[in-house]
Amino acid sequence: MIVSKSKFYTSLFILVLLLQLYVPSFKLNLFFQIGVLLLYFFYEKVAIESRFLNVIAPVLLLFLLGFIGTLFHKYPIYGIIKDIFHFSKPIIGLLIGFLFYKRINNFNLFIKTIVYCGLASAIIHFAVLLFTSNLFSGSVDAIREFGKDNFLELFALFFLLFYSYFQKERLLKSRLQTRIIIIVLLISNILYFSRTMIVVAIVLLLSVYGYTVLTKKTIRFLGLFITVIALFYGYLYSVKIERAKPGIEGFLYKVKIAPAELFKTKIDRENHKDLWDHWRGYEAKRAYALMKQSPSSFVVGTGFGSLVNLKFKAPLTGEKEGMRYISELHNGYMYVFYKTGIIGIIVLFLFFGMLYLSLYNNQKNSKMISVFISGIGLLYVFTTLTITGIYNGRDVIIFILGALLYFERSSDFVKKIEE
Incomplete structure (x- = not known):
């Protein structure tokens, strides 16, 4: 055939x-x-x-x-x-x-x-x-x-x-x-x-x-459209939404923290709730801190093979020991x-x-x-x-x-x- x-x-x-x-x-x-x-x-x-x-x-x-x-x-x-x-x-x-x-x-x-x-x-x-x-x-x-x-x-x-x-x-x-x-x-x-x-x-x-x-x-x-989104977030921030609640409330909590999750960089690493809710911001903060050690990296980057030091072993891959150095953000x-x-x-x-x-x-x-x-x-x-x-x-x-x-x-x- x-x-x-x-x-x-x-x-x-x-x-x-x-x-x-x-x-x-x-x-x-x-x-x-x-x-x-x-x-x-x-x-x-x-x-x-x-x-x-x-x-x-x-x-x-x-x-x-x-x-x-x-x-x-x-x-x-x-x-x-x-x-x-x-x-x-x-x-x-x-x-x-x-x-x-x-x-x-x-x-x-x-x-x-x-x-x-x-x-x-x-x-x-x-x-x-x-x-x-x-x-x-x-x-x-x-x-x-x-x-x-x-x-x-x-x-x-x-x-x-x-x-x-x-x-x-x-x-x-x-x-x-x-x-x-x-x-x-x-x-x-x-x-x-x-x-x-x-x-x-x-x-x-x-x-x-x-x-x-x-x-x-x-x-x-x-x-x-932007006004409607702003009003929606205004409502979310005006009411108390529990982090670990099941159903739609838990989903709304994730929607509520989405902007801060991306941009917040003042994060208490010892506070697990604060750290995991703003993990993307923490990754970015660590990468930027390492770039400052080599000013040329702001222009051409740190290059292939560079790693970001998280300063602690994070349980990112399910492994017991966790990962201290990551390549991707x-x-x-x-x-x-x-x-x-x-x-x-x-x-x-x-x-x-x-x-x-x-x-x-x-x-x-x-x-x-x-x-x-x-x-x-x-x-x-x-x-x-x-x-x-x-x-x-x-x-x-x-x-x-x-x-x-x-x-x-x-x-x-x-x-x-x-x-």
């Missing part, structure tokens, strides 16, 4: 996405993804358009910048290799998405693939909740123990909801099937109780309905700043800006493509602050972005519905 290249690369793409979500080892995932790319290079004639290279140039430049700081310091080779792998991850993700769908060349099939992958992930999520956690305990922490977030499911939901809105045709033949999948995905997304997913969903909604294009109307709307901006300096931060924002500006280019094959590329640029601005953005080891959005960048730049891909 001969398998078509379209089915073969679609199957590999699905495997990459699901392994990224469910195999916790960053190394295994990266090696598999590198192997997949090498397989592609072996069988296919590789030709990457200059327009695509222009878009990913900032990510390539960030990778190269990481070597500069390394030249000024002596680090263990293991740490250097580890950072090289982490900074190469978004490059590999973009290449897999772009090259695979350059070969598949079918936009409708890409959207269906994400939708069905998201559905499979939602079913796995429900199974995990039913068999490994107390779903009816009322505790948000118990429900989230085996699933913190899932952006594959979120994109699957948005693609299914808005495909017909943009493309003026149904994605799936059956209306009943469409409704069932939407309900399954919606419930699963809600049950993650993820603050980051909520913000990303809001960003995508604003992008879909055109509120991220700067006009007088959208500026007024965004002003109203939750705050992606501080992570990039620590490794590549202010030059790296400028390059990172250039990348996000190029993605966002996709929305303003009128020479597009599909409004849906440009809207979601722009939305991804904006959501990365936020997720980089909270979960390291493009350098998050579990990030699946980068593969979706790679495919969208191909469809944005191609003029002859298949757009029709597959029956």
